[in-house]
């Protein structure tokens with residue numbers, strides 16, 4: 001007789017608490033290597049009325065902002081973190097962004113949202129980001145982190161994998177491998193450019209628990225990616241628990257420094273990822289190329305072709321993205337994408353997406369030679 005009564009009282013208290021405490025907002029981490037198709041997937045999600053009530057956190061690095069101009073956010077609230085790569089600044093940037101979203105929500109400001117989608121940079125190591133979102137894994141700093149831990153929960157990790165250009169990153173960039181290992185869902189992209197089938201066995205062996213989707217498949221439903229759940233590291237490949245434990249150790253140590261990435265090559269390009277990012281992403285740097293006004297169409301096309309044809313000895317080119325306007329159409333900028341050395345079709349816009357009307361490109365690569373690149377780009381202004 002006593003136990004049922006006690007149980008009932010405990011349940012009463014629990015339900016009273018849950019009535020006063022709003023349910024934690026699910027956070028979906030969207031990851032995948034440079035150019036894998038994260039922003040494309042995010043734009044698809046944001047264009048779907050079922051997910052219009054999403055807030056978005058975008059991480060960009062480099063001296064010039066490009067990424068958030070490529071997101072077609074619609075009514076979604078977009079927060080940009082830009083002090084470094086998310087995996088190196090998770091404690092400050094991501095938790096800070098979530099706290100700010102929560103504060104606005106509490107004050108009734110901003111657009112109401114039912115979930116948060118965080119798009120990481122393509123080089124992000126998912127371990128610190130996931131660790132930062134699982135309460136108790138990384139140290140909490142003050143009220144902010146306790147609020148974030150209570151009000152948000154990591155729901156799913158979604159990784160995009162590029163069937164066309166994925167081989168190089170998977171072989172040479174450990175981040176790519178790790179992004180797949182942490183994922184609940186892996187979206188195979190660019191199935192229109194290269195078949196997805198040959199990748200399935202390899203990816204399933206890497207992460208047997210992940211659900212595989214093909215972004216071009218007629219039955220691909222975005223709702224499957226964004227379903228309510230709680231991230232469970234225990235269901236992932238064994239290494240995942242080890243990487244999370246290492247993050248916790250590294251951050252709890254008094255001289256906490258980010259764990260280095262697999263490469264320790266020196267940074268040579270101009271805008272190397274600042275501060276701690278440099279040690280995690282050793283050797284990979286971002287270079288920003290900016291023209292205040294529109295550029296010459298022919299000269300710019302030559303510039304891109306030369307970049308695409310650049311021999312391996314001139315550095316490892318991983319990604320080029322940006323917004324460029326031509327002199328003959330200064331109010332209709334075009335979105336430029338290159339994934340590794342492959343130029344993607346440019347997408348013209350009806351107008352500038354923000355007040356920043358500079359033609360600007362971000363070039364990401366390893367051991368890029370800055371001077372020749374800048375000189376080549378300067379020609380586009382003449």
Ligand SMILES: Nc1nc2c(ncn2[C@@H]2O[C@H](COP(=O)(O)OP(=O)(O)OP(=O)(O)O)[C@@H](O)[C@H]2O)c(=O)[nH]1
Pocket residue numbers: 032033034035036037038039040041067121122160189190191192193215216319321337339344345
């Ligand atoms: N043909 C084709 N192109 C795609 C597909 N998905 C993405 N792309 C193109 O690939 C390029 C890179 O796509 P993004 O969505 O910007 O890739 P991302 O992962 O956000 O890239 P980062 O910002 O560098 O991390 C763009 O030109 C896209 O249009 C796809 O399924 N098929």
